Amino acid sequence: MRRIAIVGAGIGGLTAAIALTRRDAECVVVEQRPALGDEGTGIQISPNAAAELLDLGVRLDFAVPVAQRELRRWQDDRVLGRTDLGRYDVPYLTMPRGALIGALREAAGGSRIVLGRRCVAVRDDRTSAVLGFDDGTAGRFDAVIGADGLRSVVRGLTCSATPAHSGLAAGRAVLPRAAAGRFVDTDRVVVWLGPGRHCVTYPISHDHVNLVVVAPSARFDGWHPSVRGLIALAGRMRPRPLYDMPPLPVWHHGRVVLLGDAAHPILPFIAQGAAQAIEDAVTLADRLDFAGFQASRQERVRQVFAMSRAGLRVHHLPDGPEQRIRDRALAAARPDAHD
Numbered sequence: 001m002r003r004i005a006i007v008g009a010g011i012g013g014l015t016a017a018i019a020l021t022r023r024d025a026e027c028v029v030v031e032q033r034p035a036l037g038d039e040g041t042g043i044q045i046s047p048n049a050a051a052e053l054l055d056l057g058v059r060l061d062f063a064v065p066v067a068q069r070e071l072r073r074w075q076d077d078r079v080l081g082r083t084d085l086g087r088y089d090v091p092y093l094t095m096p097r098g099a100l101i102g103a104l105r106e107a108a109g110g111s112r113i114v115l116g117r118r119c120v121a122v123r124d125d126r127t128s129a130v131l132g133f134d135d136g137t138a139g140r141f142d143a144v145i146g147a148d149g150l151r152s153v154v155r156g157l158t159c160s161a162t163p164a165h166s167g168l169a170a171g172r173a174v175l176p177r178a179a180a181g182r183f184v185d186t187d188r189v190v191v192w193l194g195p196g197r198h199c200v201t202y203p204i205s206h207d208h209v210n211l212v213v214v215a216p217s218a219r220f221d222g223w224h225p226s227v228r229g230l231i232a233l234a235g236r237m238r239p240r241p242l243y244d245m246p247p248l249p250v251w252h253h254g255r256v257v258l259l260g261d262a263a264h265p266i267l268p269f270i271a272q273g274a275a276q277a278i279e280d281a282v283t284l285a286d287r288l289d290f291a292g293f294q295a296s297r298q299e300r301v302r303q304v305f306a307m308s309r310a311g312l313r314v315h316h317l318p319d320g321p322e323q324r325i326r327d328r329a330l331a332a333a334r335p336d337a338h339d
């Protein structure tokens with residue numbers, strides 16, 4: 001049996017623990033935070049990732065199946081486009097992040113999860129991978145998986161690249177569904193597109209919706225009263241800067257490998273960062289030769305990264321000829337366009 005340390009009990013790290021334990025590996029997950037499951041906001045899990053989680057036996061019965069995504073114009077709330085999300089075998093799910101982490105933790109019951117311990121050093125001495133922790137202790141493992149996110153410490157072993165600030169920040173809030181329903185259809189994913197910024201809402205439970213605003217600053221002057229109403233409902237949000245980084249050319253070094261945001265932080269324009277971390281984790285458990293894992297994931301992740309960067313441009317077009325072409329294309333692609 002292989003003894004594997006996973007640094008980070010986020011979505012990627014916990015999924016890796018579940019998938020590897022099924023392959024008879026003995027996993028220890030080391031997490032710097034003192035507690036799990038208190039992540040307050042929501043997350044969208046698209047069918048490609050939901051299918052993997054359900055296959056692993058992760059309980060997702062608390063999640064909300066969403067049938068449609070609607071794109072609206074910033075100024076007048078006009079519907080620009082609609083996409084059917086309910087056309088796959090597995091539903092498009094939205095949920096509280098904390099509940100997802102809780103479900104992953106429950107399914108990872110076969111792994112030891114050590115909380116409140118920060119990894120500060122990693123090395124490969126050819127016979128084992130060695131982790132150093134902030135409490136002065138160290139551990140030796142057959143392999144180490146760096147699932148430690150955007151600010152990965154483990155990444156330092158493979159390269160010196162660092163994520164770049166996009167110039168944008170994301171503010172997030174959870175709103176009571178009844179109050180939000182005065183401004184938006186709370187059964188859908190709704191995205192308002194505008195010059196240099198956008199705003200998203202989606203349900204995460206029977207009683208709550210998630211609000212995300214992505215912008216260089218928190219000002220939405222001139223936007224439709226529905227958007228401003230939702231932002232007012234949220235009260236003071238603490239926007240956090242958004243970073244991304246082109247997928248690394250090399251994701252592994254000796255007995256150490258990276259997955260998820262540690263290897264490829266992606267801007268949240270197509271809601272695929274966590275989904276890609278889940279796909280990574282499942283593929284890694286299938287292929288514990290790290291070069292093979294990287295080879296089977298790299299092109300897919302490059303494409304998703306490129307789509308997300310393109311999403312940034314297309315979502316945030318200033319009003320003008322390009323925006324009008326985009327809006328015409330969205331209207332033509334509506335499922336009801338030819339009714």
Ligand code: FAD
Pocket residue numbers: 007008009010011012013030031032033042043044045046117118119120147148149150151152153170172212242259260261262266268271272273274275276277
């Ligand atoms: P993380 O979630 O960052 O987890 C890393 C874990 O490692 C953390 O728990 C951290 O505390 C721990 N850690 C870090 N360093 C150390 C250390 N040195 N020692 C021990 N522990 C450590 N993706 C989607 O698929 N759908 C969405 O709807 C979506 N919405 C998003 C909205 C916003 C505003 C943002 C910013 C991102 C969104 N994403 C979404 C992207 C998604 O959140 C990330 O891609 C995903 O969380 C990455 O998972 P991960 O496990 O790789 O890293």
